[in-house]
Amino acid sequence: MPNFRDEAPTKTWSARLPAALLTLALTLTACATSTGQPREDGRLLVLTTFTVIADMARNVADGRVEVASLTRPGAEIHGYEPTPEDLVRGQGADLILENGLGLEAWFAQFTEDVQAPTAVLTEGIETIPISSGGYEGEPNPHAWMSPDNAHVYVDNIRDALTELDPGGEDVYARAAEDYKARISEVDDYLETELAEVPEGSRALVTCEGAFSYLARDAGLTEMYLWPVNAESQSTPQQTVAVTEFVREHRVPAVFCESTVNDSVQRSVARETGARMGQTLYVDSLSEEDGPVPTYLDLLRHDAEAVVSGLKEGAT
Structure with missing residues (x-):
């Protein structure tokens, strides 16, 4: 998997935190809802690495689980720096969804400090290699920009949610098909x-x-x-x-x-x-x-x- 950071970090993310912040993060983590347990409203928590796939997941979840993005609107995903708050949220998650293909250069270190299972949403994508620069030949990670590929993302989200919450299988299947139909409308517009x-x-x-x-x-x-x-x-x-x-x-x-x-x-x-x-x-x-x-x-x-x-x- 390509790393879009200039240099590979030599320490885990938690090891790089200032001592006071790390102590605060770990204290808050101990108080966080444990993985696999529903929130007070009865829903499980699904975290995503950035806002685009968070919105995809919300459409497939159809309100049955809580979905939140680690990064905020407007954030640049490639060089994102996780915060102590992110670690706390990660410890309380029941599932984390990532793009993969090297997009989230920080993600491998982030998951060293959390226990939630992860799902890679680009599994099954026919990738296109980057054609120039220092990452020439590596897969281009921006696969969600294709309406066709978006169907693969949606199917992978559906499957990950169903594995997490088998009781919601019918909800996720129906919502996924409805969502894919709306995505196809954009594809039709472009072609026309x-x-x-x-x-x-x-x-x-x-x-x-x-x-x-x-x-x-x-x-x-x-x-x-x-x-x-x-x-x-x-x-x-x-x-x-x-x-x-x-x-x-x-x-x-x-x-x-x-x-x-x-x-x-x-x-x-x-x-x-x-x-x-x-x-x-x-x-x-x-x-x-x-x-x-x-x-x-x-x-x-x-x-x-x-x-x-x-x-x-x-x-």
């Missing part, structure tokens, strides 16, 4: 709308290479400034390559993600005459009053932004 974009303009140029799976689904050529946000710095060579690609293929619009600085991409737009498209969302949902409070909102927003940028810029 992108058919109207001239073939030569069907390219998705972004800051992070997080859209390989979406580009594959939609028949778009992918180009990006850096492969993963852990690097989050475009080299002069990559900037030149992207600029030349946009100019040569007359790409009508370029995009950047909400969790990174878009200044380099804006310079590409100025150099080439391309439009700067709407901000895309990948690694995190927004707050409830923001533009993408749910995973379906994220998929719809990004699909509509890409379609709008490519269709309007190509006219």
Whole structure:
């Protein structure tokens, strides 16, 4: 599994905590609800590593279990630093859901200090390798950006919840099928709308290479400034390559993600005459009053932004 941190830590997460914080965390942990026991409202607790899969899990759970994300809305998942509070929450969890494919570089150390079972939601995904940079050849972890792959996530969540709570099998199965039908609507929208974009303009140029799976689904050529946000710095060579690609293929619009600085991409737009498209969302949902409070909102927003940028810029 690739590690998107610059260096592999040499100590467990709890060993790196300041002594006072560690004492507080362990004291609170001793008071936390033990794994496998329902909360006061009778529900089990399922933790996820980030907000996108938390929302997926809530849709499949249909209220039967409590679902919470370790990371907050707007957080950058690759380089997340767990807190003492996270350890307490982990100790009280009955199940933890992770993306896998090296996305959560911190997760292996986090689970050294918790007892809850974990489930990897990318099991069964046909991965796409990262094509450049220090992680070239490793699987691209952003598989949830594909509506097709999202069905695999939902099935894996359904199975994990059913194993945790067999009595809820019918609830999880029904909710999963309903949710997959709504996800498929986004896929249908992309296919229909992108058919109207001239073939030569069907390219998705972004800051992070997080859209390989979406580009594959939609028949778009992918180009990006850096492969993963852990690097989050475009080299002069990559900037030149992207600029030349946009100019040569007359790409009508370029995009950047909400969790990174878009200044380099804006310079590409100025150099080439391309439009700067709407901000895309990948690694995190927004707050409830923001533009993408749910995973379906994220998929719809990004699909509509890409379609709008490519269709309007190509006219």
